[in-house]
Amino acid sequence: MRRLPPVLVEDGCSRELVSLIRTILAACKEISFRVGQGALSGVLGSTLDENIQGETQKKLDVLSNQLLKDILLESGYVKAIASEEEDTTVAGNPDAKYIVAFDPLDGSSNIDINSLVGTIFSIMEVDKESDPADPTIFLQSGRKQVAAGYVLYGPSTMLALSTGKGTRIFTLDKTHGSFLLTHDYAKIPADTNEFAINASNQRFWTAPMQQYIEDLLAGKTGPRGKNFNMRWIAAMVGDVHRVLCRGGLFTYPEDTKDPNKPYKLRLLYEANPMAMLIEQAGGLAHTGQENILDIQPTEIHQRVAVILGSKNEVEACLGYHQ
Numbered sequence: 001m002r003r004l005p006p007v008l009v010e011d012g013c014s015r016e017l018v019s020l021i022r023t024i025l026a027a028c029k030e031i032s033f034r035v036g037q038g039a040l041s042g043v044l045g046s047t048l049d050e051n052i053q054g055e056t057q058k059k060l061d062v063l064s065n066q067l068l069k070d071i072l073l074e075s076g077y078v079k080a081i082a083s084e085e086e087d088t089t090v091a092g093n094p095d096a097k098y099i100v101a102f103d104p105l106d107g108s109s110n111i112d113i114n115s116l117v118g119t120i121f122s123i124m125e126v127d128k129e130s131d132p133a134d135p136t137i138f139l140q141s142g143r144k145q146v147a148a149g150y151v152l153y154g155p156s157t158m159l160a161l162s163t164g165k166g167t168r169i170f171t172l173d174k175t176h177g178s179f180l181l182t183h184d185y186a187k188i189p190a191d192t193n194e195f196a197i198n199a200s201n202q203r204f205w206t207a208p209m210q211q212y213i214e215d216l217l218a219g220k221t222g223p224r225g226k227n228f229n230m231r232w233i234a235a236m237v238g239d240v241h242r243v244l245c246r247g248g249l250f251t252y253p254e255d256t257k258d259p260n261k262p263y264k265l266r267l268l269y270e271a272n273p274m275a276m277l278i279e280q281a282g283g284l285a286h287t288g289q290e291n292i293l294d295i296q297p298t299e300i301h302q303r304v305a306v307i308l309g310s311k312n313e314v315e316a317c318l319g320y321h322q
Ligand code: AFP
Pocket: 055, 105, 106, 107, 108, 109, 110, 198, 234, 235, 236, 237, 252, 264, 265
């Protein structure tokens, strides 16, 4: 099986971009080890702190963030980083041309129950003379990403990665620490009978989303004329990986549960990288109002609604919103 670096070089990635991706993955291998150690690693449970999102930080959140932050800033490959766990951006090498936004450990609520978690990352390019201390250098639309990926810490540790030439999936061979190409060019089926949503929020959704989900649940005798299955992993990386592998629709829609927070998922380091992976695999990623990758960000931690996956099913859902 083919290793990651030659595959990236074949895709036309510069040596610097290959080195940057390998730097991110070096931290992810350490995170994979710690996650795999579970209770034996002494990093389960919560800290006494909250992040800027107002969420209690798990010990593994803090450790994963520190690992990625240190290795990236020491590498010299990044001008700055943005993280779900950092209040603002952190400056790196002023002469570098890449910036990285990441969610160091997505699915934190799954850590203590030994369920799926992952790391999500988004790489963009900036002008050489841009200011590393200026957070606005991150406010680029998702179409500007030069690479996007996630590492899923499951029974096997898997990497989904796109540099703009399709979405490829690799599996970590833990015997010698290489990511090997195991699924070349993921292709998401255009149709599906599987959807993923946190159904406990049903009473808070907009009317179009309530109607769309009601029609899915009506199954064969309803307006869709077929039965649907539901999944919810509570870690976007796990649900998106299933969609990449076998199709489906994943959505965290707008809701009125917290009037100050109509959306849950973050644009820069969750929605944008996942939207690139999904679109590069032939799927669609939308907010209900616009294509996610077309959004012009206004704030590094801004949140958006997400409806993504099998193209025809996303379009069917959007039909309820027109
Ligand atoms: P955490 O990292 O705080 O667990 O949030 C994970 C997440 O951002 C995303 O990965 C999940 O799809 C979604 O939130 C789960 O949200 P609910 O806990 O409301 O189901």
